[in-house]
Amino acid sequence: MEVLEKSEERVKVHLKGVSRAYANAIRRIVLSEVPCMAIDEIVILENSSIMYDELLAHRLGLVPLKTDLSRYVLPEDCDCENPLGCPKCRVLLVLDAESKEGVKDVVSGDLRSEDESTIPISPDISIVKLAAGQKIKLEAYARLGKGKEHAKWQPASVSVLKPTSEEDTGDDYTLEIESVGSLSASEIFVKAVEILNEKLQKFNEKSRSLKK
Numbered sequence: 001m002e003v004l005e006k007s008e009e010r011v012k013v014h015l016k017g018v019s020r021a022y023a024n025a026i027r028r029i030v031l032s033e034v035p036c037m038a039i040d041e042i043v044i045l046e047n048s049s050i051m052y053d054e055l056l057a058h059r060l061g062l063v064p065l066k067t068d069l070s071r072y073v074l075p076e077d078c079d080c081e082n083p084l085g086c087p088k089c090r091v092l093l094v095l096d097a098e099s100k101e102g103v104k105d106v107v108s109g110d111l112r113s114e115d116e117s118t119i120p121i122s123p124d125i126s127i128v129k130l131a132a133g134q135k136i137k138l139e140a141y142a143r144l145g146k147g148k149e150h151a152k153w154q155p156a157s158v159s160v161l162k163p164t165s166e167e168d169t170g171d172d173y174t175l176e177i178e179s180v181g182s183l184s185a186s187e188i189f190v191k192a193v194e195i196l197n198e199k200l201q202k203f204n205e206k207s208r209s210l211k212k
C-alpha cells in the first residue's frame, strides 16, 4: 500500500497485490458502513417560522457534523440500552433563534452543542429564514449512524476504485476517497479497513467452528 495523495478532504491510495474483491469491499464500506454523526431526532419547543417541523428536522439532519469516533459508540453497540441514549451514544444541540427586526438567516453556527467535538463542519450552512417576530427553539439529538441506513450518515462524497494501469491485472488498484468533512479522508480509509478486517475475523471464527 502506498499513499499517493493525502489532505483532510482527500486521500488517494495505491493498493498493489490486493484483489479486486478486497479493494472493492473497502470502497463500499467507506460509503455504507463507516459511521459519522448526524442529527437524528428533534424536539421542537417553539416554531413560528414558515417552515414545517418535518422539513426543519430534515434540514438539520443534513448538516454535516464533526465526528470523534474515539468518543462515541453506535446506539446499537452502547451498553446503556436506553432508547433515549446516553452521553456515550448521543449529543444534544440546542437551537434558540429569534428575529427581533428584519429577516434573520438562521445558520448552522447558531446550533449550541453540549460537546465541542460535535459541531457543524461549517457555521455558514443556512437552515431557515425568520421574519420579524418569528422564533425557533428546539433540541436536536445527534448520534452515530451508517450510510446504508441514510445518506446523511455517509462520511464520504466520493469513493472510487480504478485499476492503476490501463490494463486491469486484478491486483493493482487506486482508491480515491473524498470526505464530506465529518472525518478526515484518511480516518475514513483506516476505519473502513478496520471494519473489513473485523468482518473477516468473524467469518474466520465461524468457519473454524465448522471443524469442531
Ligand SMILES: [Zn+2]
Pocket: 075, 078, 079, 080, 081, 082, 085, 086, 087, 088, 089, 090
Ligand atoms: Zn448509550
